Amino acid sequence: MTVPGGMRGLARWTARPALLGSSMGTVLVLLHCQLTGTVPEGTWGPFLLLVGVALSLALWFTGVHGRRALRVLYALGEGRLPSTHEALLKALLEARSFPERSFAFVLQCWLLASLGVALVFVPLVGGTWMLGMRLALMGLFLGPLSALFVYLMVARRARKAVELVAAQGLSPLEVVATAPPRRLHIRRRMVLFTAIAVLSPSFFILDASVTRAMDAVDAMVGAPAHVQRDVAGRASETSGLAVAGLVAVLVMMTAYVGGAVIAEPLRSITEDATRIAQGDFRPPRIIAAEDEVWATSAAFAQMQTQLGQALAQLRRAGLQISTTTEQLVATSGEQESGADEQSASLNVTSATTEELARSAQQIAGNAESVSAIAETTFAAAQTGQRGAAAFLGAMQRMKEDNQAIADAVVRLNKRVQQIGKVVEFINEIADKSDLLALNAELEGTKAGEVGRGFSLVAAEMRRLAENVIRSTKAIEQLIAEIRDATHAAVMATEAGLKTTDAGTVLAAQVDESLSLILELARQTSHAVRSISLATQQQQTGTDQLAAAMGDILRVTEQNFAATKQMAAANADLSTLARDLKDAVERFHVGPGGDA
Secondary structure: OOOOOOOOOHHHHHHHHHHHHHHHHHHHHHHHHHHHOOOOOOOHHHHHHHHHHHHHHHHHHHHHHHHHHOHHHHHHHHOOOOOOHHHHHHHHHHHHHHHHHHHHHHHHHHHHHHHHHHHHHHHHHOOOHHHHHHHHHHHHHHHHHHHHHHHHHHHHHHHHHHHHHHOOOOOHHHHHHHOOOOOOOHHHHHHHHHHHHHHHHHHHHHHHHHHHHHHHHHHHOOOOHHHHHHHHHHHHHHHHHHHHHHHHHHHHHHHHHHHHHHHHHHHHHHHHHHHHHOOEEOOOOOOOOOHHHHHHHHHHHHHHHHHHHHHHHHHHHHHHHHHHHHHHHHHHHHHHHHHHHHHHHHHHHHHHHHHHHHHHHHHHHHHHHHHHHHHHHHHHHHHHHHHHHHHHHHHHHHHHHHHHHHHHHHHHHHHHHHHHHHHHHHHHHHHHHHHHHHHHHHHHHHHOOOOHHHHHHHHHHHHHHHHHHHHHHHHHHHHHHHHHHHHHHHHHHHHHHHHHHHHHHHHHHHHHHHHHHHHHHHHHHHHHHHHHHHHHHHHHHHHHHHHHHHHHHHHHHHHHHHHHHHHHHHHHHHHHHHHHHHHHOOOEEOOOOOO
């Protein structure tokens, strides 16, 4: 598995000061024992052996504690765990809490080790209880100092570890949310550190002074006066110089390391603040610290993030405002021109609307006239339909009468033909009678006087037959005239029937046409009434439209004035946008920023 850059060996590097601090504390113990003569002559071998064993155990346990306390960080550095978001957050929490855990663990190791050495060394060398108590007190007073050294050195490396872990993909806001700062702890921490830094050197001074005083007293017992003075002076001088030097070293080391621990994050915050004040907005970084300094660093990172976002948004807003303002200026000019044209167009439209209103009034009047005409047409159509119906009835009756006349004329013609036949028969009889009368007259003439009477009768019958023949001829002539008249009557009757049929068909067509005209007149009357009503409504709407057009014209004039004001405001806004752009461009957002 690939190990991210900067993560390999980071956990071991972070935990190493714990081993170094314990070793430095051991050196201080040996130096103190040498200066004060705490360890009796001839017992340094067992003492160094016990101290070496105790130091080895302490270092081993410290290493085990470091691997447990930085378990995830070790796994990331050795490639046994992928660099997931969750794993990085756990490693960050481990690095954040490691200095305090190292302080507590090293302090426990010192107390246990000093107590163990005291309990084993005194019986081993046959020392007094005072020796064991001094060794135990030495661990009690030097243990916090060693733990303090460990804390200060581990804290510096833990901060670096936090920054390296955060650089693997954690944002400052995520780091702050995962490891929130604890406020109002720095005062107690400073009191504790000051007490340790003061009490531990004070123990050195007190123990060294008491030891040297006891040695001087032992040396002066039974010695001459000048020897006692020389011994006391040398003891006092040697003890004072040694203790003063040791105390100075301890105080300087404590002050240097403690000052560096406190000053480093503040210096970094100051550098970032100076950079921001100069207008350089780089991506925010994690400045690891403790207590209120960590709270300040977290707040500063949040402020820097928000400032970067605000600056980026301000820059985008400035560009957008500048672009929008230019568009608004151009649009305002177009709107001003368009408003002018619209005002002129609305004037024309208003005049047209007024003309339309007048036309609508005329149309309404004409529609009322058309409605009256349509009503009259409807009434006339009804009257015409009734007349057509009466004409159709008369034509039907005329047809029936003509048919009856035609039938009568036909019958008369038949009777005349029959009379003609009778007249022909009579005429034949008269011819025969005339012929017989002629024959009878001839026979009577032949008979003489005897046949004279017969001749006279025959002559009369002949005249009668001739008269009958003349009458029948006259009758035949009359019959011929009657036949001609009846034929003409039949022809006229047939022509009248045809004319009557044509008149009946025409009357039916007229009746149908008048019915259609009546229906159309009814529909026309209804449509005209609807048109009249719609025209009245249109007149009302046109009047309202004319009023609305007047209002629109007034509003357009107001909009035209407002457009001029907006154009002036847009010009001011354009100037303001340029000023904002110039002000924002003074700041620089580094790579990775939101801009």
